[in-house]
Each structure stands twice: as structure tokens, then as C-alpha cells.
Amino acid sequence: MTDETSALITGASRGIGLSIAKALAAQKISLTITARSREALDALVPELTALGSPRVITVACDMADPAAAATITETHRRHHDGALTVLVLNAGVGTAGRIEAFPANRLDKTIAVNFRSPFLTLQAALPLLRSGASRRPALGAKIIVVSSITGVFAEAGLAAYGASKAALLSLVDTFNAEESANGITATAIAPAYVDTDMSAWTHGTVAPEMMIPADDIAHLAAALVNMSARSVVGPVVVSRAGTSGYHA
Numbered sequence: 001m002t003d004e005t006s007a008l009i010t011g012a013s014r015g016i017g018l019s020i021a022k023a024l025a026a027q028k029i030s031l032t033i034t035a036r037s038r039e040a041l042d043a044l045v046p047e048l049t050a051l052g053s054p055r056v057i058t059v060a061c062d063m064a065d066p067a068a069a070a071t072i073t074e075t076h077r078r079h080h081d082g083a084l085t086v087l088v089l090n091a092g093v094g095t096a097g098r099i100e101a102f103p104a105n106r107l108d109k110t111i112a113v114n115f116r117s118p119f120l121t122l123q124a125a126l127p128l129l130r131s132g133a134s135r136r137p138a139l140g141a142k143i144i145v146v147s148s149i150t151g152v153f154a155e156a157g158l159a160a161y162g163a164s165k166a167a168l169l170s171l172v173d174t175f176n177a178e179e180s181a182n183g184i185t186a187t188a189i190a191p192a193y194v195d196t197d198m199s200a201w202t203h204g205t206v207a208p209e210m211m212i213p214a215d216d217i218a219h220l221a222a223a224l225v226n227m228s229a230r231s232v233v234g235p236v237v238v239s240r241a242g243t244s245g246y247h248a
């Protein structure tokens with residue numbers, strides 16, 4: 001198949017990544033979806049195909065591995081005609097702990113999955129995104145990065161996680177300064193608690209029905225994909241109704 005619109009979504013086996021995959025499948029976008037669990041990914045192929053995605057490729061790999069960026073982008077290149085239209089950098093690890101006793105190995109893992117991996121994947125995908133942008137110049141190619149409200153507003157116990165997410169905001173800004181004039185634009189989405197597996201640990205204080213639905217983040221992502229190459233959308237902070245807006 002040639003000239004297809006395609007998306008590469010990391011961490012797409014459940015939660016926010018899966019909601020975005022479904023929304024893009026419904027827009028008839030071909031997909032490469034990644035996560036660690038091959039079984040979980042492969043089980044989603046029939047559903048995403050039925051929603052409208054012309055082809056769905058799965059890649060199982062751990063984003064903590066520095067080689068993962070090359071693996072997933074090379075797989076996408078081979079199956080999607082050498083081009084990428086939408087890169088969704090979503091895979092991430094949640095971790096909590098006060099600074100005074102935070103273990104160095106957990107800090108390394110957090111930075112590896114939440115920042116190094118998106119950075120390396122963005123870098124590896126750039127030639128494919130340039131090719132994708134050239135095939136639909138009016139819209140260009142898009143990058144959507146799932147950051148967190150903790151990257152914007154500090155919260156006790158979330159220093160490592162919040163710093164990794166704040167780093168993504170800076171990465172997106174710098175990327176736009178370097179590349180947005182060439183048809184590739186990036187936007188960071190920074191939500192408060194979203195009702196997924198990752199936030200289940202806090203159900204004792206925040207009930208799931210008080211959290212942001214994952215589909216709301218997918219609606220945003222789907223809208224960004226359809227904007228022209230002439231606009232750059234800055235960080236989108238999504239807070240929970242009923243809060244001051246400064247809390248996860």
C-alpha cells in the first residue's frame with residue numbers, strides 16, 4: 001500500500017494509548033502499536049481493524065531498552081511505505097516517592113522510559129515524519145507527547161515522575177523551534193489523573209469517576225491530527241472538574 005496515513009503509538013495496549021489508537025483507527029489511519037506484552041497487542045488487531053484501520057502492526061519491546069526506538073521505527077518504516085504521519089509518544093511509567101529517600105535505580109528507570117525513550121524515538125522517527133509531512137503538505141506530520149500535569153505543577157512525592165514529564169514539555173518546545181517550519185508540529189498533552197490502570201493506586205483518595213476519561217485525551221489527539229501544518233498548539237493542560245486545576 002502506498003501513500004497511506006499512518007501512526008506509531010507507544011504504550012497502546014491499554015489506557016490512554018489504546019484510546020488514541022481506537023480514535024485514529026476510526027479515522028482510517030494505519031497503525032503500528034507498541035507495548036511490552038505481545039499477547040495484549042495482538043489481541044487488539046481485530047478490533048482496531050474493524051474500527052477502520054487499513055493495517056495494524058504490533059511491536060513488543062521495552063522502552064527502557066535504548067535499542068527500542070530503532071526497533072519500532074524500523075518496523076513502522078518497513079510496513080508503512082517509509083513514512084509516518086502521526087507519532088504518539090505515550091508509553092510511560094508512574095512512580096512515587098519523596099526526594100529524601102528516592103532510590104537511584106528507580107530514578108534511572110523513570111528517566112529511561114519517560115524521557116530518554118521518547119527523545120530517541122522522536123530522533124529515530126524524524127526521517128519518516130519528514131516523508132509523511134511531504135505526502136500531505138497542508139496538514140503535515142504530527143507528534144503528540146503524553147506528558148502530565150505534574151510536569152507543569154509540582155506535587156509532593158512526584159519529583160522524579162514530574163521532572164521526567166517536565167522534560168518532555170521542554171523537548172516538545174525545542175522540537176517545534178527546530179522543525180515546525182518544515183511541516184512537522186508537536187504538542188504535549190498534560191493531564192491530571194486519567195482513569196486507567198496507572199492511576200488505580202490512588203482510588204482511595206480520587207474515585208475513578210472523578211478522573212478524566214481516557215477517551216477525552218483521545219478526542220484531543222484526534223483533533224490535533226487534523227489541524228493544518230500552519231498552527232502549533234502549545235502544552236494542553238487537562239485538569240479534573242472540581243479541582244483548582246493545579247492538582248493531579
Ligand SMILES: NC(=O)c1ccc[n+]([C@@H]2O[C@H](COP(=O)([O-])OP(=O)(O)OC[C@H]3O[C@@H](n4cnc5c(N)ncnc54)[C@H](OP(=O)(O)O)[C@@H]3O)[C@@H](O)[C@H]2O)c1
Nearest residue numbers: 011013014015016035036037062063092193194196198199
Ligand atoms: N493515568 C494517569 O493518571 C495519567 C495522567 C497523566 C499522564 N499519564 C501518562 O499517560 C501515559 C499512558 O498512561 P496510562 O495511564 O494509559 O497507563 P497504563 O494504562 O498503565 O498503560 C501504559 C501503556 O504503556 C505500556 N508500557 C508501560 N511501560 C512500558 C515500557 N517500559 N515499555 C513499553 N511499553 C510500556 C503498557 O503496556 P505493557 O505493560 O504491556 O508494556 C501500556 O500499553 C503515560 O506516559 C503516563 O505517564 C497518565
